[in-house]
Amino acid sequence: MYFNSIELLGLIAGAITSMGFIPQLLKGYKTKKLEDVSYFMPIIIAIGMAIWLIYGILKDALAIICANTFAIICCLILIIMKKRYS
Amino acid sequence: MYFNSIELLGLIAGAITSMGFIPQLLKGYKTKKLEDVSYFMPIIIAIGMAIWLIYGILKDALAIICANTFAIICCLILIIMKKRYS
Numbered sequence: 031m032y033f034n035s036i037e038l039l040g041l042i043a044g045a046i047t048s049m050g051f052i053p054q055l056l057k058g059y060k061t062k063k064l065e066d067v068s069y070f071m072p073i074i075i076a077i078g079m080a081i082w083l084i085y086g087i088l089k090d091a092l093a094i095i096c097a098n099t100f101a102i103i104c105c106l107i108l109i110i111m112k113k114r115y116s
Numbered sequence: 117m118y119f120n121s122i123e124l125l126g127l128i129a130g131a132i133t134s135m136g137f138i139p140q141l142l143k144g145y146k147t148k149k150l151e152d153v154s155y156f157m158p159i160i161i162a163i164g165m166a167i168w169l170i171y172g173i174l175k176d177a178l179a180i181i182c183a184n185t186f187a188i189i190c191c192l193i194l195i196i197m198k199k200r201y202s
Contacts, residue, residue, distance in 0.1 A: 036171060036174050036175060039167060039170060039171045039174070040168070040171045042167055043164050043165070043167035043168040043170075043171055044164070044168075045164075046160060046161075046163055046164030046167060047160075047161055047164030047165060047168065048164070049160060049164075050156075050157050050158075050160040050161035050164060051157060052160075053154040053155075053156030053157050053160065054153070054154040054156075054157040056154075057152070057154040058152070061152065063151075063152045064152050065149075065152055066143070066144070066147065066149045066150050066151055066152035066153055067140070067152055067153055068139040068140040068142075068143040069139075070136075070139030070140075071136050071137060071139055071140040072136075074132060074133075074135060074136040074138075074139065075132075075133055075136035077132055078129050078130070078131075078132030078133030078134070078135075078136060079129070079133060081125060081128055081129035081132060082126070082129040082130075082133065084125060084129075085122060085125045085126045085129055088122050088125070089122060
């Protein structure tokens with residue numbers, strides 16, 4: 031596995047970006063309202079991150095695989111929550 | 117600039133992920149409502165993508181620089197729109 035300080039920066043970036051959906055999930059769970067959230071946002075981001083996941087698998091980069099798997103799951107939960115609360 | 121088919125996949129992934137905020141911005145602009153959108157989501161994602169941007173600059177990867185600059189601008193617009201419509 032390829033690893034240096036620049037790659038570490040990428041891993042930190044991936045981890046933070048992936049965590050971005052957590053406050054949205056918590057807010058949605060608390061208020062039971064996701065009306066103003068666009069369906070297409072988590073759908074498009076999940077598609078993009080699924081490609082990042084393939085990239086991570088091809089590059090054998092565990093952190094990219096983990097960060098994107100986590101983010102895709104968050105996007106799917108957001109889509110399901112929005113569908114449920116509508 | 118380093119470039120091959122796997123990197124191309126990463127660039128496509130970055131471009132799609134970055135475009136994910138556009139439908140949210142359009143929805144917010146049309147409805148003038150972003151109450152259910154969490155402030156922390158675009159803030160955390162923008163921080164993550166700012167680190168991706170530094171990564172892209174250090175790696176001299178133009179597509180990563182472009183995709184993340186675009187995404188950061190989208191996040192900032194979303195934050196400003198939410199503040200305005202509240």
